[in-house]
Amino acid sequence: MGAWRHFPIFMITLPLLGAVLMPFLGYLRERWVPYAALLPLAASTLLGFLLVGRIPAGDHLSYHLGGWEPPFGIEIRVDHVGLFLMLVVCAITLLALVYSRRYIEKEVSPGRRTAYYVLYLLMSGAMLGFTATGDIFNLFVFMEILALSSYALVAITGNRNAVRAAFKYVLMGAPSSIMVLLAVGFLYSVTGTLNMADLASRIAESGYTEVLVVSYILFVIGFGVKAALFPLHMWLPDAHSIAPSPISALLSGLLVEVCAFALVRITFSVFTRSATDLVGGTADAVGVAAAAAVLYGGIMAITQKDLKVMIAYSTVSHIGYIFLGITAFTAEGLTGAMYHMLDHGLAKACLFLCAGNFIYLKGYRRIEELRGAWRQMPWTCFAFALASISVIGIPPTAGFISKWYLILGNIRAGKWLYTIVLLSGSILAAVYCLRIIYYMFFQAGKEEAWEDASRDVPPGMLVPVWALSLGTLFFGVFSYLLIPSLLKASAYLL
Amino acid sequence: MKRVLSLFFIAALGVLLLYVVASMPPMGDPQTPTATHVIPRYLERAEEETHTENVITGVILNYRGYDTMGEVTVIFCALAAVLAVLGRERRGRIRGFVDRSPVPSSTIVRTMVRFMVPFIILFSVYTILHGEISPGGGFQGGAIIGGSMIIFTTVFGLYESSRRIPQKVRAPLEGSAVIVFFLVGALGLVGGGNFLTYAWPHAARGLQPALVTWLTVLVEVGIGLGGAMVLISILFAMIREEEEIALTA
Amino acid sequence: MRLLHNYHYAAAMALFCIGLYTVIVRRNIIKKLIGLNIMETSVFFFYISLGYLDGGVAPIHAGSADPARMVNPIPQALILTGIVVALSVTALALSMVILLYRQYGTLDVDRLMREEEPAAEGAAGEGEGGA
Numbered sequence: 028m029g030a031w032r033h034f035p036i037f038m039i040t041l042p043l044l045g046a047v048l049m050p051f052l053g054y055l056r057e058r059w060v061p062y063a064a065l066l067p068l069a070a071s072t073l074l075g076f077l078l079v080g081r082i083p084a085g086d087h088l089s090y091h092l093g094g095w096e097p098p099f100g101i102e103i104r105v106d107h108v109g110l111f112l113m114l115v116v117c118a119i120t121l122l123a124l125v126y127s128r129r130y131i132e133k134e135v136s137p138g139r140r141t142a143y144y145v146l147y148l149l150m151s152g153a154m155l156g157f158t159a160t161g162d163i164f165n166l167f168v169f170m171e172i173l174a175l176s177s178y179a180l181v182a183i184t185g186n187r188n189a190v191r192a193a194f195k196y197v198l199m200g201a202p203s204s205i206m207v208l209l210a211v212g213f214l215y216s217v218t219g220t221l222n223m224a225d226l227a228s229r230i231a232e233s234g235y236t237e238v239l240v241v242s243y244i245l246f247v248i249g250f251g252v253k254a255a256l257f258p259l260h261m262w263l264p265d266a267h268s269i270a271p272s273p274i275s276a277l278l279s280g281l282l283v284e285v286c287a288f289a290l291v292r293i294t295f296s297v298f299t300r301s302a303t304d305l306v307g308g309t310a311d312a313v314g315v316a317a318a319a320a321v322l323y324g325g326i327m328a329i330t331q332k333d334l335k336v337m338i339a340y341s342t343v344s345h346i347g348y349i350f351l352g353i354t355a356f357t358a359e360g361l362t363g364a365m366y367h368m369l370d371h372g373l374a375k376a377c378l379f380l381c382a383g384n385f386i387y388l389k390g391y392r393r394i395e396e397l398r399g400a401w402r403q404m405p406w407t408c409f410a411f412a413l414a415s416i417s418v419i420g421i422p423p424t425a426g427f428i429s430k431w432y433l434i435l436g437n438i439r440a441g442k443w444l445y446t447i448v449l450l451s452g453s454i455l456a457a458v459y460c461l462r463i464i465y466y467m468f469f470q471a472g473k474e475e476a477w478e479d480a481s482r483d484v485p486p487g488m489l490v491p492v493w494a495l496s497l498g499t500l501f502f503g504v505f506s507y508l509l510i511p512s513l514l515k516a517s518a519y520l521l
Numbered sequence: 522m523k524r525v526l527s528l529f530f531i532a533a534l535g536v537l538l539l540y541v542v543a544s545m546p547p548m549g550d551p552q553t554p555t556a557t558h559v560i561p562r563y564l565e566r567a568e569e570e571t572h573t574e575n576v577i578t579g580v581i582l583n584y585r586g587y588d589t590m591g592e593v594t595v596i597f598c599a600l601a602a603v604l605a606v607l608g609r610e611r612r613g614r615i616r617g618f619v620d621r622s623p624v625p626s627s628t629i630v631r632t633m634v635r636f637m638v639p640f641i642i643l644f645s646v647y648t649i650l651h652g653e654i655s656p657g658g659g660f661q662g663g664a665i666i667g668g669s670m671i672i673f674t675t676v677f678g679l680y681e682s683s684r685r686i687p688q689k690v691r692a693p694l695e696g697s698a699v700i701v702f703f704l705v706g707a708l709g710l711v712g713g714g715n716f717l718t719y720a721w722p723h724a725a726r727g728l729q730p731a732l733v734t735w736l737t738v739l740v741e742v743g744i745g746l747g748g749a750m751v752l753i754s755i756l757f758a759m760i761r762e763e764e765e766i767a768l769t770a
Numbered sequence: 771m772r773l774l775h776n777y778h779y780a781a782a783m784a785l786f787c788i789g790l791y792t793v794i795v796r797r798n799i800i801k802k803l804i805g806l807n808i809m810e811t812s813v814f815f816f817y818i819s820l821g822y823l824d825g826g827v828a829p830i831h832a833g834s835a836d837p838a839r840m841v842n843p844i845p846q847a848l849i850l851t852g853i854v855v856a857l858s859v860t861a862l863a864l865s866m867v868i869l870l871y872r873q874y875g876t877l878d879v880d881r882l883m884r885e886e887e888p889a890a891e892g893a894a895g896e897g898e899g900g901a
Contacts, residue, residue, distance in 0.1 A: 036706075036716045043594050044703045046601070047696035054692060092587040093709070093717040098559050101587040142605035149598050156591070164848055168591035171855045172598050178862060179602030187873040190606070191882060194866045198802060201859050202793055205809045208852060209786065212813065215845075216545055216820050219558030233554065237544040241537055527794045531787050538783035543773040549824040555842055556823060563844070564829060564837040576829035576840065580847040592851040599858030603865045655830065660850060755861050759868060 031081050032090055035105050035159050038071040038113065042152030046145045053141030061128040064144040068124060068151055072117040078110060084515060089161065097161070098225045104161030104296075107516035108365055111509070112158050112288055115369050118498075119280055119376050120151040122491040123273040126380055129488050130387055134184055134271050143183055150176040150277065154285050163211050163297065164221045166289060170207065170253070174200050177282060181270045192265035199262045203252035210245035213238050214297075223292065227299045239298070243306045246293050247313060254286035256313070256350060257320030260343045264327075267342065268335035272383025275335060279342045280376035284368040287349045291364070294353065295520040314354035318448045320347030325455025329462075334382045334394050337459060338375065341418060344452060345371045351445050352433045360436020361517035362510065363429050369509075370417055370425030370499055377414035377495035381407050384484045384492065394463060398470040404483045408467045410496040415460035417499035420453045425502035428510070571719070572733045573653035581658065582737055586717045590706070593698035593744055600695060600751045607758045626676050634676045641669040649745035650738065659698070659741040663748025670753045679760050686753055694750040701743030705736050778819035785812035797879050799870070803863050810856040814849045821845035 045067030053060050082088050087106035091097065105113070124147060135143055153172035160166050178200065182193035211221070217235040218226055230239060248259070255263040263283075267275050298306050324344025331337035345367070352364025384407040385391045385400065401408045417426035430453060437445045483489065502509070546553035563576055563584065571579035581589050645665035652658030674682040705717065712721025719733040773780060785808055792805025821842035829840040867877070874882055 033710060033716065040590075040703055040706070040716075043699060047594075047597060047699040050692060050696065091715055093583060093719065094715045095584055099562060100584050138608050139605055142601050145601045146598070146605060149594065149601065153594075162588075164585075164851075165588055165591065168588055168595065168851060168855070171858070172591060172595050175595065175598045175602055175858055175862060178866075179598075179605045182866060182869075183605050185606070185608075185869065187870075190866055190869045190873065194799070194863070194870060195883075197859070197863050197866065198793065201806050201863070202790060202809060204855075204859075205786075205806075205813055209813050209816065212817050212820065212845075213541065213545075215555065217554055219554035219556070219560070221844075229554070229558070235544060235546070238541050241541045244537075524795055527791070531791050531794070534790070535783065535787040538786065539773065539780060542776050542779040542783055545772070545776055545779060547772065548776050548778055548819060549822050549826075551823060555820055555844075560842050560844065561837075564840050568831045574831040576831070576843040577846050577850075580843050581850060585847060588848075588851055592854050595851075595855050595858050599861050602858075602862045606862070606865045606869055654832070656828070660854060755865075759861075759865060 031078060032088065034074040034078050035088065035090060035103050035113075036092070038074045038117070039103075039152055039156040039159060041067040041070050042148045042155070046148035046152065049145045049148065050141060053144075057141065060141055060144050061124075061131075064148055065121070065124055067148060068117065068121045071151075071155065072114075072121055075110070075114045075117050078105070079114075082107060082110065084512070097222045098220050101165050102161035102222055102224070103159050104223065105159050106519065107512055108291075108520060109158055111365065111513065111516075112285070112368060113155055115372050116151065116154045116158065116281055116285065119372055119495070120147075120154070120277065122494055123276045123376060123380070124151075126276075126383070126488050126491040127271075127273045129485060130271060130273060130383055133387055136185065139183055139185065143180070146176040146180050146183070147274075147277075150180065150282075154281060157285055158288060161223050162221055163214065163223055163226065163293075166292075167204070167207055167211055170286075170289070171204060173282065173285070174204060174253070177274075177278060180274045181266045181278075183274070184271060189269045192262075192269040196262040196266045199252050199259070203249045203259075206245045207249035210242045210249060213242035213245070223296045226297050230298060240306070240309070243293070243298060243309050247290065247309055250286050250290045250293070251313075251316075254283045254290065254350075255343060255346055257316045257323055257343065257347060260320070260324075260346075263343060264336050264339040267339035267379075268333060272335075272379050272386065275339075275383075276376035276379040279339065279379060280372040283342060283346055284349065284372055287346065287353070287364075288368065291353055291361070291520075295361075310354050310356070313350055314442070314445065317347040317350035317354065318445055320344060321351065321448050321452040322347075322455070325452055325459070328459040329455065331459075332394055333392050334385070334397070334463070335379065335392060337394065337463075338378045338382060341378075341456065341459065342371075342375060344455070345375070345418075348430070348433060348449065348452065351449060352436055355433075355436040355440040355442060355445075356521070357436045357439045358514055358517040358521055359432050359439055361520065362513045363432030363434075363436050365513055365517065366425065366432060366502075366506075366510070367429035370429050370502060373495050373498045373502070374414040374417040374424075374426060377410060377492055377499070378418070380488070380492045380495065381411040381414070384488060387488065388484055394466060397463065397466050400467045406483050406489050407492065410489075410492045411467070412464050413496040414499060415464060417496075417503070419456045419460050423500060423503050425499045425506065428503055428506040432510075571737070572730050573737060575653055575655060575658075577656075578653045578658055578737070578741075582740055583719055583733075586702075586706075586740075589744075590699070590702040590717070593702060593747060596748060596751050597696055597699055600754055603755050603758050607761070631676055634672055638669050638673050641672075642666055645669070645745070645749075649741050652741050653734070653737055659744025660748055662741075662745040663752065666745070666749035667752030667756070670749075671756055674756060674760065679757060683757060686750075691750045691754050694746050695754060696747065697750075698744045698747030701740055701747075705740055708736075778822070779816060782812045782816035782819065785809075785815065788812075799867055799877050799879050799882070802879065803860060803867070806863070807856065807860060810852070814852055814856075817845040817849045817852070 052063050090103040092101045153169045157169040178193050178197050182190045217233050217238045218229040252259040267279050321344050324340050328337045328340035349364045349367050352360045417424035420426040420430040434446050434449050567576045567579040571583040573579040645662040648657035649662030709718035713723035719736045720729045789805045789809030793802050796802050823841045826841035827835055827839055829843040
């Protein structure tokens with residue numbers, strides 16, 4: 028047992044500690060805050076990469092906080108799937124934070140900038156803790172840190188539309204948190220434990236079917252709101268489009284995925300295979316909602332005029348993809364869902380940051396205003412195009428790989444209707460993405476719309492955008508690096 | 522229409538929940554899963570393992586200390602969120618606003634509040650330090666300090682109370698709970714255990730009870746101070762904005 | 771009958787539904803927040819009832835308390851966390867209400883949301899004006 032066992036806890040607590048220390052730095056040297064905020068996240072990322080390959084295949088790392096063995100103390104449980112998602116979280120939060128410095132200087136008033144970095148670090152740490160925890164009440168605690176910081180980050184510009192969108196988010200998010208708390212209470216009442224692994228074994232032998240089913244329904248509603256599953260997505264388009272772009276990238280690229288992953292944990296680590304017949308009916312309903320989400324999100328995205336709102340509706344559609352992968356209950360489907368979390372995270376973060384570039388340079392939010400953008404902002408436009416290709420799911424990109432496995436998983440499960448839905452979702456994505464690419468590259472813009480702009484945004488904002496879009500390409504071409512271990516890990520979860 | 526739909530939805534949910542209640546284990550029965558699975562060990566061994574007579578404090582700070590660390594992060598997060606939405610008062614004293622926060626009150630009220638507040642704070646210190654042997658603890662004590670400052674501010678106004686607890690006192694203490702937790706956690710590693718291990722395996726066996734007790738008290742004090750300062754800062758941030766409304770209205 | 775015996779739980783569920791109704795149907799945003807707090811409190815009540823033991827005593831090893839008769843300390847420990855979370859959410863929501871009232875001059879949620887159109891155009895206009 029080496030020192031690496033302690034890495035996950037420091038991956039989680041270092042950003043939290045950094046967040047608490049930021050106000051001091053803000054008091055002493057405010058200019059240093061954007062740089063200092065990078066340190067804890069960089070440390071987490073480093074620790075995460077050092078963990079790769081340490082966890083034996085088909086096994087997990089279990090860390091007992093305070094030295095109390097699991098049912099008595101809290102356990103941190105990192106398996107391959109969890110570590111994979113933690114690395115995605117680290118990488119994207121780090122890149123969006125690099126991007127933030129310039130963008131925040133322009134959009135957020137000086138008195139609120141330190142608070143922005145504090146909340147940003149809290150949110151990153153909470154996402155890591157949320158992914159890694161093996162205790163169901165601890166899951167709730169980290170979900171609340173995540174929720175609180177994201178409510179505030181949506182409202183951080185302080186303008187009236189932002190505060191209203193954030194308040195709408197609170198009005199949907201807070202009751203959903205309470206539902207999760209109630210669901211945890213139900214589970215506790217019939218099992219007497221809060222540890223996920225212990226719950227899994229006790230659920231199988233407990234006789235309280237009704238309580239378990241309703242508890243699962245409440246989990247689905249609670250996490251469904253947080254993950255913006257179709258009928259519960261109303262807060263998403265407002266909140267994701269009005270938030271500052273790096274925050275939109277985080278909300279859309281990570282937060283909804285992490286919440287979907289929580290439902291994966293609840294479904295596969297807590298209720299497990301043995302209880303699948305318990306939750307099967309609910310899972311079918313989730314599948315229907317997810318299929319509706321794919322179509323609804325796609326159609327709504329086509330009708331939008333505002334770029335960020337369009338990308339937000341595309342997220343609604345892609346959450347449907349992830350849930351369709353989960354409800355297939357096959358290793359391929361789950362692998363597709365996990366890989367989709369990766370490539371959707373990269374591509375959506377990239378799209379939102381590109382949209383942020385247009386807002387930063389010209390203040391343009393509407394799609395028509397992007398006519399001929401290519402001539403002035405070639406780098407941004409090419410990154411946008413690459414990420415769009417991944418969103419559509421065209422071969423050399425990661426989007427293709429994940430959709431391939433999603434479809435394969437649904438075919439294995441015999442769900443032909445969902446296969447058709449997945450394919451038509453891609454066609455819808457092609458319509459809304461190619462429309463923008465058409466505007467950018469093949470339409471001449473008004474001369475005066477672009478003449479006074481400098482060439483493209485500063486490198487500090489271009490590098491994260493390109494890192495993300497090249498990431499989608501990299502994980503598309505070199506998918507064989509991850510897919511086999513993900514398949515194995517998914518089979519282990521099932 | 523919306524009202525009818527939501528009534529229908531809530532009625533359905535209510536029936537579902539009542540149905541669950543009807544099939545839950547009977548309340549108060551010593552044979553329910555909650556009473557037989559994890560609990561007996563806590564109740565029987567908490568005193569020797571956590572060195573706290575109050576089992577709840579032992580569970581909060583020791584067995585489930587990580588949850589509590591998340592919890593203090595939540596309050597800190599609430600403060601950061603409120604300040605992000607409302608903005609923080611400027612450094613030093615608050616000037617430039619008409620101070621309308623004090624409620625008109627008689628001499629009796631003012632005298633009593635001035636007289637009582639020190640005792641309330643003394644009581645909160647007792648609550649914090651006695652958390653391990655009697656009901657109470659850091660959060661409760663912090664809330665009592667916060668409550669005492671709310672009374673004081675309502676009667677004497679923001680100017681007076683922020684003069685007594687200025688920003689330069691509050692700001693460094695707001696995060697104290699998280700910092701103390703992190704330090705205690707990391708010290709557990711130094712002592713040869715896991716994160717948040719209070720009884721260090723490397724420490725001599727005879728020293729361990731004292732060690733655990735002192736670390737517990739340290740954490741309680743950190744939580745109490747941090748919680749109190751966060752509550753006071755939230756109060757000040759909210760009242761300041763109210764004054765701006767009063768000015769613009 | 772189990773439902774009558776578990777009337778604490780039933781009361782908690784009733785409160786939960788009342789709170790949810792208030793959050794969804796009421797138009798005043800302060801009342802919505804009150805509804806939110808009713809929901810939270812109902813869940814706390816549910817948890818604390820879970821820990822109840824017939825004839826139980828407080829789980830404090832003072833004097834000669836018998837461990838077998840102590841009530842369950844876990845729900846109480848969990849709910850301490852829950853209360854703090856509820857407090858934090860309420861504080862944040864109230865500070866948003868303060869800001870909303872300052873900017874819109876109303877607490878009526880329908881009127882808040884109805885101002886969508888001119889406000890959205892205003893934002894777009896600002897964008898164009900800045901360019």
